[in-house]
Amino acid sequence: MKDSFCPLCYSALEVKEVTPCMECGGDDFEQDHYKEHKYAEYELYFGQRLILCNFCDVDFGSFDPTYFGFPPGTKVGIGDFHFIREISDKELRKDKYCPECGYRLSFLKFVETCKRENEK
Numbered sequence: 001m002k003d004s005f006c007p008l009c010y011s012a013l014e015v016k017e018v019t020p021c022m023e024c025g026g027d028d029f030e031q032d033h034y035k036e037h038k039y040a041e042y043e044l045y046f047g048q049r050l051i052l053c054n055f056c057d058v059d060f061g062s063f064d065p066t067y068f069g070f071p072p073g074t075k076v077g078i079g080d081f082h083f084i085r086e087i088s089d090k091e092l093r094k095d096k097y098c099p100e101c102g103y104r105l106s107f108l109k110f111v112e113t114c115k116r117e118n119e120k
């Protein structure tokens with residue numbers, strides 16, 4: 001099967017019910033609160049799109065930029081996001097999830113692409 005392993009740490013992925021947020025959507029705590037949040041799709045970094053909740057979008061700047069392959073000290077965050085649309089469908093959906101990294105496959109792929117592009 002394609003994408004059975006995490007692109008970052010190569011752990012076996014699990015299929016899990018997730019919220020629309022690609023970053024925290026696999027978090028068990030989030031799944032009790034997802035309907036209280038807002039979700040939006042953004043374009044950011046190398047033409048990629050992410051759907052993030054209204055917590056993860058503002059918190060994005062707390063990531064270490066080197067996690068995405070940016071040079072140390074690079075400012076990452078919502079200032080680089082281009083708003084695409086609000087997501088009204090908040091229902092849970094299924095995605096693959098890395099229990100080691102704690103992220104959904106859609107986010108892990110985003111990180112992997114950032115790293116690859118930054119290495120060019």
Ligand SMILES: [Zn+2]
Nearest residue numbers: 021024053056
């Ligand atoms: Zn989130």
Ligand SMILES: [Zn+2]
Nearest residue numbers: 006009098101
């Ligand atoms: Zn992983």
